Structures are given as structure tokens and as C-alpha cells.
Amino acid sequence: MDFTLKWMVWTVPTAIFCGSIIIIVLAMAVWQTVSPSLERKGFLPIPTTPGDRFFMGVLTSAYIFFAWVGLTQFPLWILLLIVVCWVLVVMIWG
Amino acid sequence: MWVSVLGVRVSGDHFNLTRYGGLIMEKWPNNRAWLLVLPVFVIVAFSAIIPLMTVINYSVQDIFGPGQSVFVGTEWFGQMLGNERLHDALWRQFLFSGLVLLIEMPLGILIALAMPKKGWGVPASLVTIALPLLIPWNTIGTIWIIFTRPDIGLFGYGMNKLLGIPFDHTATSLDAWITVMLMEVWHWTPLVALLAYAGLRAIPEAYYQAARIDGASAWSTFLYIQLPKMRGVLTIAFLLRFMDSFLIYAEPFVLTGGGPGNATTFLSIYLVKIALLQFDLGPGGAFSLIYFVIVLLFSFIFYQALQRVGKGGTV
Incomplete structure (x- = not known):
């Protein structure tokens, strides 16, 4: 048996990407257990929990990424800043 | 932890304010129950999350073979997002799903309204209508190939x-579309009809009696009682119907193979062409992720709509 995960052809950027999402989800699960949060209404049209807001933030970020890569030639690190800010905004005020 | 009651902050440990029922207090759910979901989570991790992460890895590399790959960054995403054939397939897909909903929803409701309400006709019509749903998808494609053949097929002949109307789904795009739509409507309208029939049967007789007393016409009974219910x-x-038609593969693939030309190449048919037939794993991975994110967005919007219907208290 080959347990080396070579078949998954990992790269450093994708490992960081998947790793950070997994870590954030796990951290939010722990946070939710320690101090449970309520559904609330922010600027988003529906009442949301922190998990909903994270999901919506990441999903919309995917569309921002597609627009960025598909329509512009700007460097990706600017996109990363924008996306992180966007997810934070959704998480805090969404 | 705090909850807001009529705008006043009230602290309390095990209460949750639901916003829909006014001031209904309910106990905070015990999150330890989620541990029971762990086995399912492990299965999903192997069947969905690990493959998804592999697709993410593929989408940023040019893969020549096992152990031979080059990191290319977002090149495939740029290429796929600017790909004219992908755009065409996407619009085709939206047109297809839109037509499917436009035809199947009213038709299914009409069939449900026309179905008998009691007697031997109920099981007879239910079984007859459900028949297309029982046939394997590949077989459905084959059935319609034969059915529409100009030389031996009943419809085509x-x-x-x-x-005297020339009709050949292998030659003209319009004929191919008509055949695919006919096949789709024949295959899946029964599902809409069965669901609508179940909804109709769940309406208490008292509503109809009240409508009769008020002298309501059949149309207003439909509009104000049956449709809302x-x-x-x-x-x-x-x-x-939206999700199934958006992900459709087997039936049009067997029937037309995406042709003539690219006339019936829907998203999943084009994806399989890139990823498996041309073995372009990198672009295929990027395409998959774009497709996945579109499906995810629509699932999320529809899920929210569904939740709202549930809370509205109809049915």
C-alpha cells in the first residue's frame, strides 16, 4: 500500500490553501463548542450563523477569484488581500 | 452568551430566541450529538473532500504522467474562464435547464390535476406515469435513438x-434539441406530476367545500387553494429538476454525443471531453472547480428558498 499521498500531487500553495480552510473550520468548531453563537441578522439578506457567514464569504471569494483571473492581469497577492478582507467583513458585519 | 428580546439584551445560558415565532424560547441544542455524525463525515471525507482536494491540486499543475507535473499557477483557470466553448456550453446549459423548468413544471401540475382522485384509476395512472422514472438513463438514450431514427423509428419515420417533415437529430441542431427536450420531458415530468399529485391529495376536502359554497370558479380554486398548498x-x-438538468450527462451523451457539432454539448459532456478523452487533467480540474462553484451557489440559493418555504408554514 502506498500511503505517501503522491497520487494527490500536492503543491505548496494548494496545501496552504486546503490546510488553512481545514484549520479555520476546525477552529470555528472548537470556538462554537466553547462559546455557542446565535443566528443573527447583519447586512446579508438572511439571518446567519458564523458558519454560514464563513461559507458565504469563501463561496463569493471563489467568484471574485474567477473574475480576477478571467478579466484582469493584476498580481494575485492583491487578490489575496481583497479576499481576506472580504471574508473578514462578511464574518464580522454579515 | 446573550439574546436580544425586543431589543433589550438579556443574558442567559441555555436559551435560543427564534426570530420567526415572536418570543418563543427554546433550549440550546446539545452539540455533542454531532459526534454521532462522525462516521458519515469520515466516509464523506474519503468520497468527496479528498477527491475535491486532488482536483484543486490538478487545477494548478500541468500533469504529464505519474510523478511528472509542473506547477502553472492560475494558467488553467485563465484559459478555462476565457474558453469560448465553455461559455457556449454554460449558456446552453442554462437554456436547457430553463426550458426544462418552463415545460416540466406546468405540464407536471396539469397532469396531476387531470389524474383521478379515487377508484382503480389512481394506482393505474400512478404506475403508468412512474414508468419512465424506472428506466436506466443510458437505456433512455438508446430508446430515443431508435424512436427517432428516420428509417425504422416510429417518431422519425x-x-x-x-x-413529410424532414427530421434527423444527427443532422440538424434544432432537431437534436427537440429530441433531447422531448426525451427529458418524457423522462422527468412524471416526477413533477407525482410530487404535485401528492401535494394535491394532502389538501383537506373542507377547502374545496368552502370554495364551492363561495361559488369559486375552477381557476380561482386552483389559484387560491391548490397552488399555494x-x-x-x-x-x-x-x-x-434544476439540479438534475444542470448536471445532465448520460441521456444526451448516449443520444447525440453532444452533437451535431457542439449543438447539445452540455457542461458535463464538455468536461468529460476535456478531462477524460483529451486527458487534460489540469484544465479539466480548473473546469471542474468552476462547475462545482456554480452548482454550489445555486444549491445554496435554492436551499435558502426551500428553508423559507418550510418556515412559511404552507403544506
Whole structure:
């Protein structure tokens, strides 16, 4: 048996990407257990929990990424800043 | 932890304010129950999350073979997002799903309204209508290939020889679309009809009696009693038909293979062409992720709509 995960052809950027999402989800699960949060209404049209807001933030970020890569030639690190800010905004005020 | 009651902050440990029922207090759910979901989570991790992460890895590399790959960054995403054929397939897909909903929803409701309400006709019509749902998808494609063949097919021969209208789904795009739509409507309208029928049967007789006393016409009975009462099941039918038609593969692949030309190349047919037939794993991975994110967005929007219907209390 080959347990080396070579078949998954990992790269450093994708490992960081998947790793950070997994870590954030796990951290939010722990946070939710320690101090449970309520559904609330922010600027988003529906009442949301922190998990909903994270999901919506990441999903919309995917569309921002597609627009960025598909329509512009700007460097990706600017996109990363924008996306992180966007997810934070959704998480805090969404 | 705090909850807000009428705008006043109230602290309390095990209460949750639901916003829909006014001031209904309910106990905070015990999150330890989620541990029971762990086995399912492990299965999903192997069947969905690990493959998804592999697709993410593929989408940023040019893969020549096992152990031979080059990191290319977002090149495939740029290429796929600017790909004219992908755009065409996407619009085609939206047109297809839109037509499917436009035809199947009203037709399914009409069939449900026309179905008998009691007697031997109920099981007879239910079984007859459910038949297309029981046939394997590949077989459905094959059935319609034969059915529409101009030389031996009942439909194709009838159109060409008896009515004198040239019809060949392998030659003209419009004929291919008509055939695919006919096949799709024949295959899946029964699902809408069965769901709508279940919704209709769940309406208490008292509503109809009240409508008769008020002298309501058949149309206003439909508009103000039957349709609102069917909203829940129709939303489910809408969701199922949208998602299924958006992900359609087997039937049009068997029937037309995406042709003639690219006339019936829907998203999943084009994806399989890139990823498996041309073995372009990198672009295929990027395409998959774009497709996945589109499906995810629509699932999320429809899920929210469905939740709202549930809370609205109809059905």
C-alpha cells in the first residue's frame, strides 16, 4: 500500500490553501463548542450563523477569484488581500 | 452568551430566541450529538473532500504522467474562464435547464390535476406515469435513438415519411434539441406530476367545500387553494429538476454525443471531453472547480428558498 499521498500531487500553495480552510473550520468548531453563537441578522439578506457567514464569504471569494483571473492581469497577492478582507467583513458585519 | 428580546439584551445560558415565532424560547441544542455524525463525515471525507482536494491540486499543475507535473499557477483557470466553448456550453446549459423548468413544471401540475382522485384509476395512472422514472438513463438514450431514427423509428419515420417533415437529430441542431427536450420531458415530468399529485391529495376536502359554497370558479380554486398548498412540494420539484438538468450527462451523451457539432454539448459532456478523452487533467480540474462553484451557489440559493418555504408554514 502506498500511503505517501503522491497520487494527490500536492503543491505548496494548494496545501496552504486546503490546510488553512481545514484549520479555520476546525477552529470555528472548537470556538462554537466553547462559546455557542446565535443566528443573527447583519447586512446579508438572511439571518446567519458564523458558519454560514464563513461559507458565504469563501463561496463569493471563489467568484471574485474567477473574475480576477478571467478579466484582469493584476498580481494575485492583491487578490489575496481583497479576499481576506472580504471574508473578514462578511464574518464580522454579515 | 446573550439574546436580544425586543431589543433589550438579556443574558442567559441555555436559551435560543427564534426570530420567526415572536418570543418563543427554546433550549440550546446539545452539540455533542454531532459526534454521532462522525462516521458519515469520515466516509464523506474519503468520497468527496479528498477527491475535491486532488482536483484543486490538478487545477494548478500541468500533469504529464505519474510523478511528472509542473506547477502553472492560475494558467488553467485563465484559459478555462476565457474558453469560448465553455461559455457556449454554460449558456446552453442554462437554456436547457430553463426550458426544462418552463415545460416540466406546468405540464407536471396539469397532469396531476387531470389524474383521478379515487377508484382503480389512481394506482393505474400512478404506475403508468412512474414508468419512465424506472428506466436506466443510458437505456433512455438508446430508446430515443431508435424512436427517432428516420428509417425504422416510429417518431422519425412518422415525421419524415408520413408527415413529410424532414427530421434527423444527427443532422440538424434544432432537431437534436427537440429530441433531447422531448426525451427529458418524457423522462422527468412524471416526477413533477407525482410530487404535485401528492401535494394535491394532502389538501383537506373542507377547502374545496368552502370554495364551492363561495361559488369559486375552477381557476380561482386552483389559484387560491391548490397552488399555494402545493408550494412546498413544487419547490422541491423545482430544486430537483434544476439540479438534475444542470448536471445532465448520460441521456444526451448516449443520444447525440453532444452533437451535431457542439449543438447539445452540455457542461458535463464538455468536461468529460476535456478531462477524460483529451486527458487534460489540469484544465479539466480548473473546469471542474468552476462547475462545482456554480452548482454550489445555486444549491445554496435554492436551499435558502426551500428553508423559507418550510418556515412559511404552507403544506
